[in-house]
């Protein structure tokens with residue numbers, strides 16, 4: 008077993024990418040993820056990689072486009088406003104079927120917002136974000152250890168399905184420290200072959216990479232291909248965690264940082280005699296609708312808690328249908344809810360349904 | 364063009380027919396690039412980054428690997444490519460709307476970093492693809508579909524001279540403005556393009572060749588008159604010549 | 620056992636480092652730990668704080684509404700965080716800079732003249748390490764050796780004299796109680 012080290016989330020995300028075989032990073036500083044950019048600038052040269060601080064996030068995403076065309080593992084990291092600026096390029100990459108990993112260390116919004124942890128970018132992340140019919144695979148880590156694992160997974164999924172993948176973290180995961188174990192460094196020889204890459208038309212027909220066709224029928228064909236990929240992803244890649252489901256008085260749906268806070272809430276609730284179950288989606292897209300639907304049949308209430316005005320709530324409602332009530336509690340603007348305030352909400356919900 | 368040149372199709376051009384209007388200079392410049400790639404023997408390691416504009420299909424017109432960047436971002440895409448695989452030859456092909464309006468940031472910073480790439484910049488003083496609107500390079504008084512009484516600097520600012528502007532930076536290695544209006548100028552343009560690729564092969568850094576080009580369709584002129592308009596108007600405001608050449612400066616320093 | 624500490628002071632009083640040392644030492648002892656900083660422009664000259672949890676069990680929320688201990692290096696920090704302490708919680712005050720006590724009567728107050736002792740040692744920068752010594756001695760949550768290992772680890776690339784000074788400061792802190 009690897010040795011435990013105490014690391015900051017932002018640095019762990021960067022190291023995980025390197026261990027996944029990523030040697031190319033393009034970025035632009037923004038709080039609360041700048042330590043990740045800084046880490047890559049120090050670390051990549053040590054492993055023979057390339058770091059470039061670009062002139063804007065618009066350029067960053069296009070540099071990723073270019074590097075990905077060449078068949079290498081490439082990533083960037085940013086926070087909410089920067090990720091918004093990248094949307095055009097991400098849409099192009101989705102259309103051109105180019106793998107890359109984007110880490111979004113989300114902060115309070117909209118607009119310039121603040122720099123505190125938030126989950127207000129869920130809809131942007133999971134419903135496309137840019138123009139056109141596409142989805143990103145979106146992974147929502149709740150601890151630093153899980154963030155490491157999901158960054159590694161992100162690169163594999165990106166290559167396997169030829170799609171950009173987003174790791175949706177937040178300022179808390181980026182800024183906090185906890186002990187973690189890193190997996191072994193992935194040998195570059197074991198990375199998947201990419202015969203489609205623009206490595207030069209040597210002894211073969213030229214490769215072309217594009218998101219473009221003026222003929223609507225051909226473009227529709229391309230879209231059908233993207234859709235087929237999405238269906239494969241939906242069928243194969245749903246991930247979630249469930250805890251204390253058996254005989255729960257109430258089921259809470261929460262992801263990322265709130266998902267982790269819920270662990271404390273569950274323990275506190277147990278002391279007060281309330282059994283709280285937790286459903287924590289790990290793939291936010293594809294959202295594990297089916298499993299949540301099954302679970303919702305066994306409870307009276309599926310309570311969604313987020314650091315937003317109710318974004319994942321829309322997916323929860325799609326899954327739960329009329330099987331259970333779907334109340335919501337959220338904090339916005341970068342406020343992180345305390346376990347105590349969530350527990351208060353749960354208590355009144357459970358009491359409320361007993362009184363009926 | 365004289366018939367002798369047109370006869371042999373360069374290996375680096377694909378079999379796909381150009382989609383350009385009669386008398387459009389995009390096609391001539393494509394051919395020059397293809398000839399240069401053939402002559403330098405780099406077809407199998409050269410990658411084109413096409414823009415958004417009339418030359419959006421350029422990535423299909425060459426028998427080499429290629430892609431299309433989003434509007435204006437080709438220098439950033441090329442940067443990503445070159446950093447990932449420095450041994451490949453990467454060039455962007457961009458119009459004036461693409462390079463000098465929406466993509467100003469990307470071209471300035473790629474040039475300033477001295478990225479080891481080649482940029483072919485087609486200045487036709489107009490947005491060709493979208494129907495002849497004003498470009499950043501549109502001349503004062505020039506009529507376009509968004510400046511129907513002629514470009515008025517009070518409302519629309521002044522035409523941008525890209526070669527002059529970029530040559531102020533430390534980063535670029537080689538910047539030249541050429542035209543393809545006469546056989547002599549075509550020869551010169553080809554020489555410049557060749558040097559811009561050679562610079563990259565030799566690891567010398569950023570090269571940009573601006574080509575003054577016609578857009579007969581959107582200028583509303585027959586091809587021959589379009590050439591005359593280019594000579595009488597564009598060339599006055601956009602003088603041909605070498606604006607920066609570090610390779611020559613360094614050679615000079617060496618002699619001293 | 621779960622200890623939840625909020626350590627707060629002016630930016631530059633070394634509260635972030637104090638918290639990291641506890642977290643690191645906790646990890647060395649095989650405990651579960653989290654360290655969560657306040658971050659942003661407030662750190663430049665304003666108040667800075669971090670939350671450290673040391674527990675025998677996996678840690679859910681790294682955010683703490685009711686700390687079991689508070690370290691306050693200045694008055695604003697005491698005013699901000701002492702009301703949140705659990706009943707009978709421990710409040711460590713830098714008595715060199717704090718000339719009063721909070722209105723709560725249930726708290727166990729530990730006064731540490733951190734700046735004065737640091738001055739005696741010839742370097743004001745070690746006031747945080749003196750406070751750390753007092754905290755570790757009082758709570759007993761981690762062994763003093765683990766903290767010394769953490770200090771060695773943190774100062775690995777710095778000068779040897781600095782480490783010696785820090786160890787001395789730490790010992791002065793533990794000797795206070």
Ligand SMILES: Cc1ncc(C[n+]2csc(CCOP(=O)(O)OP(=O)(O)O)c2C)c(N)n1
Nearest residue numbers: 415416417434458459460461489490491492
């Ligand atoms: C983001 C974005 N904005 C606008 C457009 C529409 N558009 C396509 S080509 C073009 C102008 C191209 O002009 P230029 O670069 O001069 O190339 P030319 O056609 O003249 O060769 C515009 C505005 C687009 N495709 N993308």
Ligand code: SF4
Nearest residue numbers: 383384387417491578
């Ligand atoms: S519209 Fe102008 S630039 Fe475009 S192909 Fe026709 S002539 Fe060339």
Ligand SMILES: [Mg+2]
Nearest residue numbers: 458459489491
């Ligand atoms: Mg144009």
